[in-house]
Amino acid sequence: MSKNKAIIYDAKQCQPIRQSDGYILFEPISVSIREGEWITLIGHNGSGKSTLARFIAGHQxxxxxxxxxxxxxxxxxxxxITQLTSQYLLGSTPFEDLIICYEQYGKASKDKSIEVEIDELxxxxxxxxxxxxxxxHLSGGEKQLVAIAGAMLMDTKLIVLDEVTSMLSEDNKWHVCSLIRSLAQSHGIAVLWITQQLDELQANDTVWVMDKLELVYDGLAGQLFTSVEGEASEARKRSLEVPWSVRKSLELGLQAEQLQFNPYALAEVVKRNARTAT
Structure with a gap:
């Protein structure tokens, strides 16, 4: 991620405490999010992932x-956006839902009509x-994409996606992941992607790891799973499962920035290397 990109969220030693009982939502954090950045937030259940994401989003x-x-x-x-699309979809059809979103939250478009903008989206x-x-009549993945389209109409700089693939089939999962990554890149929108499915990572993603209400890692995904000078990787230290494709990538001698996190991507790398070798 280029350091020249504008910062859209920045926190310095920020810590929220519930006034009613003094409960600490999470330990002090210092983070920043830049325009167009993809950040994957991972951690075990109860680690504070969703709490942190909602705080950054400005909720609660x-x-x-x-x-x-x-x-x-x-x-x-x-x-x-979460996996519970019923909380967001208000229209009887995708077009009606997006019209409702635009009327409630949308920013005026000077160059095109709202229907043209919706059609393009x-x-x-x-x-x-x-x-x-x-x-x-829509599938779970299609409903997720409609909900995300509604968020896009807000002309936002950041979308928080909280385990949106957790209830999708394997095919729908990769379809949704691919489209969201492409859409975020083309629109320059930052994404805070919360997941427990580590095969959704890409080596150059920024990764935040939460553990017991503390942000314990802020770095690249590839570096999270590689060892330095014989020491255990940060993933091992945090008891994070190492995806099968990462293990195979390391066996093949791939560097941190080349690690593949799912079998489909790994197969492409193996095929490409085989063609190069011949």
């Missing part, structure tokens, strides 16, 4: 005492053929 702020300092783009909350997400299809 009532009755909190906040230590430290934070700055956010335009001082506006960032949208959050649906086309990018490969949902154009479902524009007027009843919402209850």
């Amino acid at each position: 702020r009532a009755e909190l005492a906040i230590k430290g300092r934070e700055n956010r783009f335009n001082q506006e909350p960032f949208p959050i 649906l086309a990018t997400l490969r949902l154009q053929h479902l524009k007027h299809v009843p919402m209850n």
Whole structure:
């Protein structure tokens, strides 16, 4: 991630404490998110991943005492999407839902009509053929993409996606992951991606690891799983499962920035290396 990109969220030793009982939501953090950055937030159940993400998004702020300092783009909350799409989808069809989103949160478009903008967004997400299809006829992955399209209409700089693939089939999971990565890159939108499925990582992702309400790692995914001078990797130290494809990547001698996290990507690398060798 280029250091020249604008910072859209920044926190210095920031810690929220519930005023009613003094409960600490998480230990002090110092992080920044830059425009267009992809950050994958991982950690065991109960580690504080979702709490941290909602705090960064600007949600759940009532009755909190906040230590430290934070700055956010335009001082506006960032949208959050979870696997529970029923919380977000209000329209009877994708088009109706996106019209509702635009009317509630959308920013005025000077160059094109809202229907053209929606059509382009649906086309990018490969949902154009479902524009007027009843919402209850859509698959889980299609509903996730409609919800994400609604967030895109907010003209946001960051979208928080909290385990959006956890209830999807394997095929839908990779379809959704691929489209979201492509869409975020083309629009320059930062993504805070929360997951427990480590095969969704890519070597150059920024990774945050939460452990017992503390942010214990902030670095690249590839470096998280590689050893330095014979020491255990940070993933091993944090008792994180090492994906099969990462183990095979290391056996093949791939460097940190070349590690592959799922079998499909690893197969492509093996094929490419085989062609090069011949």
